Amino acid sequence: xxxxxxxxxxxxxxxxxxxxxxxxxxxxxxxxxxxxxHRPGVPGEGLVxxxxxxxxxxxxxxxxxxxxxxxxxRLCAARGxxxxxxxxxxxxxxELSAIAEAAKTVAIVRSGSYSLGLNMLTGLVEKAAKALxxxxxxxxxxxxxxxxxxxxxxxxxxxxxxxxACGRGVELETVARRVRDGVTGARPMGEIGFAxxxxxxIVGEHSxxxxxxGETVTLAHAGGDRSMFARGAIAAALWVAGRPPxxxxxxxxxxxxxx
Numbered sequence: 001x002x003x004x005x006x007x008x009x010x011x012x013x014x015x016x017x018x019x020x021x022x023x024x025x026x027x028x029x030x031x032x033x034x035x036x037x038h039r040p041g042v043p044g045e046g047l048v049x050x051x052x053x054x055x056x057x058x059x060x061x062x063x064x065x066x067x068x069x070x071x072x073x074r075l076c077a078a079r080g081x082x083x084x085x086x087x088x089x090x091x092x093x094x095e096l097s098a099i100a101e102a103a104k105t106v107a108i109v110r111s112g113s114y115s116l117g118l119n120m121l122t123g124l125v126e127k128a129a130k131a132l133x134x135x136x137x138x139x140x141x142x143x144x145x146x147x148x149x150x151x152x153x154x155x156x157x158x159x160x161x162x163x164x165a166c167g168r169g170v171e172l173e174t175v176a177r178r179v180r181d182g183v184t185g186a187r188p189m190g191e192i193g194f195a196x197x198x199x200x201x202i203v204g205e206h207s208x209x210x211x212x213x214g215e216t217v218t219l220a221h222a223g224g225d226r227s228m229f230a231r232g233a234i235a236a237a238l239w240v241a242g243r244p245p246x247x248x249x250x251x252x253x254x255x256x257x258x259x
Contacts, residue, residue, distance in 0.1 A: 007034040009057035017063035024230040062070040063087040069097035077102035089155025103247035112155025114232025129167030144197040144205040152196040189242035
């Protein structure tokens with residue numbers, strides 16, 4: 001006997017990823033589109049109220065701004081569900097704390113990227129950083145996105161930074177250099193640098209370079225279209241439905257984590 005489809009609600013339904021997610025859910029026989037909602041007071045064909053969508057859903061897929069994602073997590077926790085797949089980036093400390101608190105009550109998958117290729121790249125970066133020590137190898141991360149992206153560095157760039165820092169056994173916050181401007185002086189040993197570009201319709205390009213005297217090793221990924229994120233978010237939704245409360249990431253979904 002086949003399983004009933006998992007019921008999916010889409011937050012931020014009128015955004016780029018919201019529209020992409022709705023299209024992907026509608027053609028996946030494992031899923032049923034339970035409802036699409038956007039900000040209160042924003043009209044849109046086929047939209048329902050947030051509470052109605054949450055009543056009907058097993059999982060909410062959310063690619064809204066960080067503050068809205070944190071509020072949604074609080075609401076889902078207060079209601080005792082549904083589970084969440086969060087693809088928003090650019091959270092501040094209070095918003096991350098709110099999501100972590102909500103995850104004590106509901107299952108939440110949160111990732112800076114839902115691309116399978118990028119998550120595989122993250123694992124390679126951690127191994128490379130462990131092998132290429134900070135005494136001889138500098139680390140620089142570059143990312144490029146479309147002109148509409150509102151946060152920098154991107155969530156994926158920060159994922160790569162955390163992976164490199166983890167490989168070296170340090171906290172990213174203690175070694176990150178997010179901006180260089182003016183007379184910055186010589187580069188400190190062990191620093192992990194970030195650079196960002198914004199323009200046009202670039203879906204997402206990321207690279208991380210390990211630079212030593214006389215040689216450079218670069219690992220890179222380029223996204224062709226947003227369908228890669230939709231595929232990953234659907235995989236996360238299928239995985240998180242029915243899971244116990246907790247904050248998970250794509251390493252868990254892909255079987256790399258402890259969960």
